[in-house]
Amino acid sequence: MKKAIIAMSGGVDSSVAALLTKKAGYDCAGVMMRFSACPKDESDDARRIAESLGMPFHLFDLSDEFEERVIGKFISEYESGKTPNPCIECNKYLKFEEIYKKSLPLGYDTLVTGHYARITRDASGRYLLKKGIFTPKDQSYFLYALSQEQLAEKMSVSRSAIAKWETDKGLPD
Numbered sequence: 001m002k003k004a005i006i007a008m009s010g011g012v013d014s015s016v017a018a019l020l021t022k023k024a025g026y027d028c029a030g031v032m033m034r035f036s037a038c039p040k041d042e043s044d045d046a047r048r049i050a051e052s053l054g055m056p057f058h059l060f061d062l063s064d065e066f067e068e069r070v071i072g073k074f075i076s077e078y079e080s081g082k083t084p085n086p087c088i089e090c091n092k093y094l095k096f097e098e099i100y101k102k103s104l105p106l107g108y109d110t111l112v113t114g115h116y117a118r119i120t121r122d123a124s125g126r127y128l129l130k131k132g133i134f135t136p137k138d139q140s141y142f143l144y145a146l147s148q149e150q151l152a153e154k155m156s157v158s159r160s161a162i163a164k165w166e167t168d169k170g171l172p173d
Contacts, residue, residue, distance in 0.1 A: 003027045005108035006055070007095055010045025013114030013137075018053055021112050029056045029108060033094055036063040060102050062094050069093040092145045115139040 004026040006018040022028050030050030032043045043059050050057040070089045077084035100111045116132030117140035132138040 001025070001027045002110065003029075003108045004110040004112050005058075005099065005103040005106070006030050006050075007099055007111065007113045008032055008046035008050060008057075009114070010043070010049060011114070013116065014046070015049045015114070017112050017114040018050065018055065022053060022055070026110065028053070028112075029058060029106070031058045031060055031099055031103065033066075033099065034059050034061045034063070035066045036061075058106070060099060062098055065094055065098050066090070088142060088145065091142050115143055117143050 002025065004021050006014060006021060006028055008014040008018060008030040009032070018028060018030060030046055030053075032046045034043065043057075047057045047059075070086050070093065073089055074084045074086045095113065096111065103109075103111065116134060116137040118130040118132060120128050120130055122128055129140055129143055131140050
């Protein structure tokens with residue numbers, strides 16, 4: 001059976017991504033990143049949603065990686081007169097790299113997030129990152145640095161379908 005780890009925040013977007021992935025036939029687990037500055041109870045919503053979907057839940061402490069790869073880079077870039085975006089670095093190095101690496105020994109080889117974006121293929125087979133169908137929530141700009149391999153898993157979902165799943169499962173706002 002295909003196994004997917006779902007990066008969960010406890011919000012609707014990642015919860016619907018978890019539901020869709022389960023409905024697609026994957027054996028799923030939820031995961032949330034934790035940093036030393038974040039209170040432990042912030043994971044309660046994500047854990048509750050994972051459990052309500054019948055999925056195990058993991059909390060990965062990425063405090064050291066966050067300090068080194070996000071905060072350290074932010075400070076260095078800022079001090080050199082640049083305007084860094086720590087969210088992009090966090091997504092690239094922690095969410096899409098570190099969570100994936102830590103998921104492999106657990107048997108999960110697919111990483112799913114609730115980002116609003118689409119991935120298509122052109123005639124040559126190359127993957128293309130495109131704006132989300134529901135453009136007011138488009139988050140494709142956070143995903144610009146993903147590799148072809150990372151873009152390989154794709155799913156396009158309409159806003160009306162998401163609203164239906166949110167209502168049927170009673171997922172939180």
